[in-house]
Amino acid sequence: MPFLKPICIATWNFPNASLRAGEMLAAGVSALDAVEQGVMVEEANVKNTTVGKGGAPDREGNVTLDACIMSPDGNAGAVVYLKHNTHAVSVARKVMEETPHVMLAGEGADQFAKAQGFEREELLTEASEKAYQEWLKKKEYKPIINIENHDTIGMLCIDQKGDLAGACTSSGLSYKMNGRVGDSPIIGAGLFLDNEVGGAVATGMGEAILKTVGSFLIVELMRQGKSPQEACEAAIMRIIKQNPNYSDFQAAFIAINKKGEIGSYCIQKGFSYMKYQDGTNKNIQSKFYL
Numbered sequence: 216m217p218f219l220k221p222i223c224i225a226t227w228n229f230p231n232a233s234l235r236a237g238e239m240l241a242a243g244v245s246a247l248d249a250v251e252q253g254v255m256v257e258e259a260n261v262k263n264t265t266v267g268k269g270g271a272p273d274r275e276g277n278v279t280l281d282a283c284i285m286s287p288d289g290n291a292g293a294v295v296y297l298k299h300n301t302h303a304v305s306v307a308r309k310v311m312e313e314t315p316h317v318m319l320a321g322e323g324a325d326q327f328a329k330a331q332g333f334e335r336e337e338l339l340t341e342a343s344e345k346a347y348q349e350w351l352k353k354k355e356y357k358p359i360i361n362i363e364n365h366d367t368i369g370m371l372c373i374d375q376k377g378d379l380a381g382a383c384t385s386s387g388l389s390y391k392m393n394g395r396v397g398d399s400p401i402i403g404a405g406l407f408l409d410n411e412v413g414g415a416v417a418t419g420m421g422e423a424i425l426k427t428v429g430s431f432l433i434v435e436l437m438r439q440g441k442s443p444q445e446a447c448e449a450a451i452m453r454i455i456k457q458n459p460n461y462s463d464f465q466a467a468f469i470a471i472n473k474k475g476e477i478g479s480y481c482i483q484k485g486f487s488y489m490k491y492q493d494g495t496n497k498n499i500q501s502k503f504y505l
């Protein structure tokens with residue numbers, strides 16, 4: 216039976232992204248197109264220092280983007296260490312649709328993007344260059360909890376047909392080591408969905424999320440009968456158990472099942488998510504552990 220009320224949820228307080236996706240869903244656009252277009256809003260937002268253009272560079276001054284996308288049929292595409300294109304999610308979608316692979320990295324991802332007609336761009340903005348020059352003075356590597364409430368955008372949409380798609384895109388941790396890849400482009404860690412069950416996306420400290428394959432875990436727990444809320448809480452508790460220093464970082468998940476029920480949970484206070492449904496676009500504070 217078709218799901219009659221399309222819905223978009225997305226990490227953090229990025230209302231323009233959920234609005235774009237939600238309005239597209241309301242107009243009958245597919246969940247896959249809606250998640251791509253939705254997260255593209257933040258990729259293009261140069262004020263957002265953790266997604267797309269304007270993202271903070273690594274400690275050698277490179278802005279490198281990670282992204283993935285999943286379609287309702289379980290297909291997936293991803294790029295890691297993409298250096299010259301704002302819309303990493305769109306390159307990831309091309310990987311999914313135009314190659315026999317799931318993930319392309321670094322130079323190969325850049326070459327592929329060029330071959331697909333994406334124009335080469337400079338991702339380091341004047342503001343992010345300035346912030347980097349400041350950082351170089353002390354070279355302190357201390358990722359800030361909730362990074363001024365901006366981090367990876369992960370989005371899940373259910374369209375008018377009841378199909379579920381998801382996307383996740385990030386410039387990763389500010390001043391990470393050159394070559395570092397986080398959870399965001401890793402299917403199962405930053406994003407996972409099963410169109411028969413539901414989906415989950417992650418934000419926060421990628422290393423902790425990677426080690427618990429959190430989004431996959433949440434979908435499997437929902438498959439076994441847990442609600443999205445129970446499943447998100449179980450995934451965060453897994454991270455807490457595995458990381459004695461859990462109070463030093465943020466990790467958060469949001470999830471949705473095929474009934475449209477939503478869950479979210481995180482370690483630290485301060486994480487919220489967007490929900491667009493029935494013409495209402497709202498920001499909702501997540502429950503948290505600490």
Ligand code: GLY
Nearest residue numbers: 387388397419421
């Ligand atoms: N969650 C984004 C990252 O750790 O790269």
